[in-house]
Amino acid sequence: MNLDSRCPSGPIEQKWDKAKFEMKLVNPANKRKYSVIVVGSGLAGGAAAATLGELGYNVSCFCFQDSPRRAHSIAAQGGINAAKNYQNDGDSVFRLFYDTVKGGDFRAREANVYRLAEVSVHIIDQCVAQGVPFAREYGGVLANRSFGGAQVSRTFYARGQTGQQLLLGCYQALERQVGAGRVAMYYRHEMLDLVVIDGRARGIITRDLVSGKIAAYVADAVVLATGGYGNVFFLSTNAKGSNATAIWRAYKKGAGFGNPCFTQIHPTCIPVSGDYQSKLTLMSESLRNDGRIWVPKEKGDKRTPSQIPEAERDYYLERRYPSFGNLSPRDIASRAAKMVCDDGLGVGPTGLGVYLEFAEAIGRLGRTTIEERYGNLFEMYERITGEDPYSSPMRIFPAVHYTMGGLWVDYNLQSTIPGLFVLGEANFSDHGANRLGASALMQGLADGYFVIPYTLGHYLAGVKPGNLTPDDPEVLAAQRAVEDKTRQLLAIKGKRSVDSIHRELGKVLWEYCGMARNRAGLEHAIAKIPEIREEFWKNVNVTGENAEMNQALEKAGRVADFLELGELLCRDALIREESCGGHFREEYQTEEGEAVRNDDKFCHAAVWEYKGENQAPERHIEPLEFEYVHLAQRSYK
Numbered sequence: 001m002n003l004d005s006r007c008p009s010g011p012i013e014q015k016w017d018k019a020k021f022e023m024k025l026v027n028p029a030n031k032r033k034y035s036v037i038v039v040g041s042g043l044a045g046g047a048a049a050a051t052l053g054e055l056g057y058n059v060s061c062f063c064f065q066d067s068p069r070r071a072h073s074i075a076a077q078g079g080i081n082a083a084k085n086y087q088n089d090g091d092s093v094f095r096l097f098y099d100t101v102k103g104g105d106f107r108a109r110e111a112n113v114y115r116l117a118e119v120s121v122h123i124i125d126q127c128v129a130q131g132v133p134f135a136r137e138y139g140g141v142l143a144n145r146s147f148g149g150a151q152v153s154r155t156f157y158a159r160g161q162t163g164q165q166l167l168l169g170c171y172q173a174l175e176r177q178v179g180a181g182r183v184a185m186y187y188r189h190e191m192l193d194l195v196v197i198d199g200r201a202r203g204i205i206t207r208d209l210v211s212g213k214i215a216a217y218v219a220d221a222v223v224l225a226t227g228g229y230g231n232v233f234f235l236s237t238n239a240k241g242s243n244a245t246a247i248w249r250a251y252k253k254g255a256g257f258g259n260p261c262f263t264q265i266h267p268t269c270i271p272v273s274g275d276y277q278s279k280l281t282l283m284s285e286s287l288r289n290d291g292r293i294w295v296p297k298e299k300g301d302k303r304t305p306s307q308i309p310e311a312e313r314d315y316y317l318e319r320r321y322p323s324f325g326n327l328s329p330r331d332i333a334s335r336a337a338k339m340v341c342d343d344g345l346g347v348g349p350t351g352l353g354v355y356l357e358f359a360e361a362i363g364r365l366g367r368t369t370i371e372e373r374y375g376n377l378f379e380m381y382e383r384i385t386g387e388d389p390y391s392s393p394m395r396i397f398p399a400v401h402y403t404m405g406g407l408w409v410d411y412n413l414q415s416t417i418p419g420l421f422v423l424g425e426a427n428f429s430d431h432g433a434n435r436l437g438a439s440a441l442m443q444g445l446a447d448g449y450f451v452i453p454y455t456l457g458h459y460l461a462g463v464k465p466g467n468l469t470p471d472d473p474e475v476l477a478a479q480r481a482v483e484d485k486t487r488q489l490l491a492i493k494g495k496r497s498v499d500s501i502h503r504e505l506g507k508v509l510w511e512y513c514g515m516a517r518n519r520a521g522l523e524h525a526i527a528k529i530p531e532i533r534e535e536f537w538k539n540v541n542v543t544g545e546n547a548e549m550n551q552a553l554e555k556a557g558r559v560a561d562f563l564e565l566g567e568l569l570c571r572d573a574l575i576r577e578e579s580c581g582g583h584f585r586e587e588y589q590t591e592e593g594e595a596v597r598n599d600d601k602f603c604h605a606a607v608w609e610y611k612g613e614n615q616a617p618e619r620h621i622e623p624l625e626f627e628y629v630h631l632a633q634r635s636y637k
Contacts, residue, residue, distance in 0.1 A: 047173070053174075063189070078438055084121055122449075123446060147438045199417070278499075331434045370390070492541070496536075
């Protein structure tokens with residue numbers, strides 16, 4: 001497996017300019033001869049499809065939702081980072097680069113992260129030009145707020161609806177190209193396989209989720225922007241439809257899978273309320289700007305929050321991390337919450353919760369200001385819990401949120417399969433072992449608007465357009481394989497629902513490969529998951545038929561992939577004998593419970609290669625070098 005990162009040479013601040021100059025170009029008349037498939041229409045996919053259409057390529061964009069407006073990007077709440085330094089508080093492109101490398105616990109490529117920071121300043125201009133209603137100060141300038149892992153205010157926001165507003169801006173750009181005839185949209189289509197011919201990605205196999213029709217589509221290149229795999233845990237903050245099928249099927253066609261064990265637990269979510277809950281709800285990290293997190297100092301204290309005086313409260317993040325306090329990075333804040341709950345200090349009916357209180361901020365700023373900043377988030381919390389966060393603290397607890405792992409890509413965002421490009425959360429990302437808040441939107445739009453137009457053009461300039469139809473024998477063979485797997489799922493006729501098996505898998509992963517991991521637990525999970533997978537293929541009950549709308553069939557295909565991905569996740573976590581970012585191995589920690597990395601053995605990206613059914617995958621490595629941000633023990637104290 002070729003893991004050439006293709007990072008340009010030279011000073012880091014010149015690498016992207018150098019790369020762009022050295023890339024081959026496709027002249028405008030020739031762009032009309034090339035076709036590109038974009039799978040996914042969230043911020044990364046929608047931005048890519050819109051931009052490539054604007055450039056003149058023939059783009060086909062696929063989404064499983066009934067509109068790009070329903071992509072999961074809409075759920076992002078708190079903001080998007082950019083090194084504009086409007087606050088004049090010491091920010092810069094280099095500081096954003098530094099914070100992101102450090103926040104990822106030194107497990108990301110320096111060149112990629114610097115490009116992300118460099119491009120961030122253009123994203124804001126692009127979105128403002130699209131009419132995105134970012135919050136503004138009294139004088140009219142764009143407002144910023146702080147997020148975890150940074151000591152400057154660099155996060156642009158639109159109340160607690162930033163993802164929605166950015167997606168609407170992206171959607172308008174996309175629909176303009178649809179109207180111009182340069183982008184063809186395919187709604188309610190799910191990608192079920194990748195077509196690889198002569199070692200190149202040349203198309204996809206999809207299922208029409210309304211009619212059940214399975215069809216092939218071919219192109220000169222394929223772009224995947226299908227999000228992350230957090231729903232492998234069953235309970236997560238992701239939309240229920242979010243899944244890993246597109247990237248997993250690409251992995252099984254030869255695309256390397258990078259760092260699958262790097263999954264992020266978000267510290268600020270509404271706690272689990274019962275055994276049959278289907279998903280969890282995020283409360284934006286932006287709330288930690290004005291909210292203070294605490295637990296009672298005494299175990300078993302059942303008094304209401306208002307009855308517990310200040311002297312009997314432990315503001316544990318402020319105590320343990322005085323420099324960053326409540327704005328400590330997500331992985332650190334999540335583990336701190338787990339520690340106090342494990343010590344018996346948790347609140348709420350289950351004891352798995354901590355308080356997030358706004359009384360001090362409301363007293364200092366006034367309720368009106370808090371409503372302007374977070375009103376929709378407070379309303380959402382009250383609707384779900386029945387509790388008023390203006391008068392009593394929110395109860396929060398960590399939950400699975402984002403996945404830093406994904407398909408491995410080089411500096412050009414190309415996977416190990418030529419012609420297959422991967423954007424946003426679907427790739428193994430620029431975030432290393434942990435994502436800082438407000439960085440996902442930044443990466444998705446950077447990839448879609450500002451990176452892929454250059455790098456995809458460079459690839460297409462080296463290949464001849466066309467010369468393939470859906471009737472090609474190799475394309476038809478891929479289509480038949482998908483049809484066969486669909487018939488296999490429908491023929492099992494077992495006694496267990498898809499959700500019951502998915503929930504069982506999720507419990508194993510959360511318990512043994514969640515916020516904390518150890519060798520014994522991971523070995524148990526690696527032995528247990530194949531048993532669950534065998535039960536699935538023997539006893540799952542997929543009702544209905546293929547030639548119709550069939551959500552049970554949709555779920556079954558996705559859970560079949562999760563049952564394989566979950567095992568790979570645990571294998572990756574077992575081999576990585578260190579703690580870094582969201583990957584916390586209990587054997588590797590300080591006396592204070594902080595992560596201990598092993599840079600001598602694991603300063604690399606782990607990239608897994610599929611070797612066949614019932615065969616152990618092969619692990620490759622891409623060494624990571626740090627020339628500009630020197631390796632050091634992470635500290636936010």
